[in-house]
Amino acid sequence: MMLIPCPWCGRRDESEFHYGGQAGVAYPSDPSTLSDEQWAKYLFFRDNPKGAFRERWCHTAGCRRWFNLVRDTVTNEIHA
Amino acid sequence: MAEQNSPLGGFRFPEGPVTIAEIPFLTQINIRKEPDSSLPLSAGTSSRSGDVDILWLGPDEWLAVGPPGGFTEHHWEGSVVDVSAQRTTISLRGPHVRDLLALGCATDLHPGVFGVGACVQTTLAHAPVIILRRESEFWVLVRASFATHLAGWLVDASREFAVEALP
Ligand SMILES: [Zn+2]
Numbered sequence: 111m112m113l114i115p116c117p118w119c120g121r122r123d124e125s126e127f128h129y130g131g132q133a134g135v136a137y138p139s140d141p142s143t144l145s146d147e148q149w150a151k152y153l154f155f156r157d158n159p160k161g162a163f164r165e166r167w168c169h170t171a172g173c174r175r176w177f178n179l180v181r182d183t184v185t186n187e188i189h190a
Numbered sequence: 191m192a193e194q195n196s197p198l199g200g201f202r203f204p205e206g207p208v209t210i211a212e213i214p215f216l217t218q219i220n221i222r223k224e225p226d227s228s229l230p231l232s233a234g235t236s237s238r239s240g241d242v243d244i245l246w247l248g249p250d251e252w253l254a255v256g257p258p259g260g261f262t263e264h265h266w267e268g269s270v271v272d273v274s275a276q277r278t279t280i281s282l283r284g285p286h287v288r289d290l291l292a293l294g295c296a297t298d299l300h301p302g303v304f305g306v307g308a309c310v311q312t313t314l315a316h317a318p319v320i321i322l323r324r325e326s327e328f329w330v331l332v333r334a335s336f337a338t339h340l341a342g343w344l345v346d347a348s349r350e351f352a353v354e355a356l357p
Binding site for chain 2: 118119120122123125126171172173174175
């Protein structure tokens with residue numbers, strides 16, 4: 111079980127959280143100009159690093175706020 | 191007048207080592223607004239105003255809990271929604287309340303970090319709950335649809351404390 115630091119509530123069990131995938135994926139500024147391939151890339155393609163990964167989490171069973179953190183995908187260590 | 195039915199039908203279990211009792215029909219008002227000094231501003235805290243407890247739920251969200259029938263002396267601006275029917279309240283009393291809660295809740299409720307007035311949104315026996323520590327009891331606010339499960343779990347889990355350890 112990971113302890114995830116909610117910026118509001120502090121460290122809580124992983125089971126209280128919902129995973130939101132990679133952080134910082136910007137919505138295209140003009141989606142109508144995108145090709146199907148570019149749109150599919152935006153929708154479905156995400157980085158899959160071995161190491162530090164910036165991702166979104168929601169404290170579903172607690173304060174229900176979304177936040178970002180950096181997790182090491184090898185060790186599950188959470189930085190920032 | 192229409193008949194009122196609470197999710198646990200006024201359930202009481204006073205004969206166990208932990209006294210478990212529903213407090214039905216408490217008024218619950220969800221408030222979403224910009225923070226101001228009339229509200230508790232730290233995560234996991236509550237404040238008391240008359241007979242109304244105001245619980246921190248999020249950086250822009252609070253829950254006011256008070257006697258049945260609504261509040262007359264409190265007015266808030268912002269989004270103010272009566273959610274009284276959403277949850278019922280279970281009161282827990284007795285020397286083993288923390289031990290009982292610890293059987294189904296991973297959040298630290300030690301008096302050193304969870305004193306009078308502390309509140310937390312977490313899970314208890316897998317049910318989403320709000321736990322509030324009051325002077326002489328704990329309140330567990332639970333959604334109506336989870337209330338029967340949770341009351342049954344509390345009664346079952348509390349039996350453990352009826353057995354005295356051998357010397
Ligand atoms: Zn939180």
